[in-house]
Amino acid sequence: MKNMKGKYNGSHMTIYGSILPGTASIARSAFLTDKLTERAKYKIKILDWHKARGDNCSLTARHFGIGRMTLYRWLKRFENFGIIGLNEYSRKPNRYRQPTTSWPIAARVVELREQYPTWSKHKLAAILKREGVIVSASTA
Structure with missing residues (x-):
């Protein structure tokens, strides 16, 4: 890398200068x-x-x-x-997607997953269907 000593003398620079117009x-x-x-x-x-x-x-x-x-x-x-x-601007999305699965159903899915960790999502969806809860296999 080139020596920058001659290019920039290290004098105090203001936050804004007269170089940029206005x-x-x-x-x-x-x-x-x-x-x-x-x-x-x-x-x-x-x-x-x-x-x-x-x-x-x-x-x-x-x-x-x-x-x-x-x-x-x-x-x-x-x-x-x-x-x-x-200035930094917000990267927060304008809208949030609403969850389509209610919390009680999600809690039941988690409970079944913990109880039967080796069972497939299709089998868990069938168990939930027998209980009267209809969800897709991807949710289960």
């Missing part, structure tokens, strides 16, 4: 509303360094120890959504 005013407004996370500030620092060094993604990724694809993803989010787009 980031100073946007960042100030984001700080006032407390919408910018520490992780987003770190990403801004990296993107600022990236712009200052001539948009060399490989050099930036190597310098900060991140993947190039990660850097490309951050650049794209910054272009599309601005500085607030660098």
Whole structure:
């Protein structure tokens, strides 16, 4: 790896710089509303360094120890959504699938599985059917 001493003098870098257009005013407004996370500030620092060094993604990724694809993803989010787009977003699904098997039936299936661990799912489904509980073999 090349010596980076001449490329970056180690001087203090702000979280947002004058390299990215409009980031100073946007960042100030984001700080006032407390919408910018520490992780987003770190990403801004990296993107600022990236712009200052001539948009060399490989050099930036190597310098900060991140993947190039990660850097490309951050650049794209910054272009599309601005500085607030660098915040982490929720990955939680909008909907959860409702369970189709009720808890008493599931408890009975577990009970049978523990009682007869070597029996197949088809045999357990037949036992449940005799008890009046109709479930598929995959459930049993």
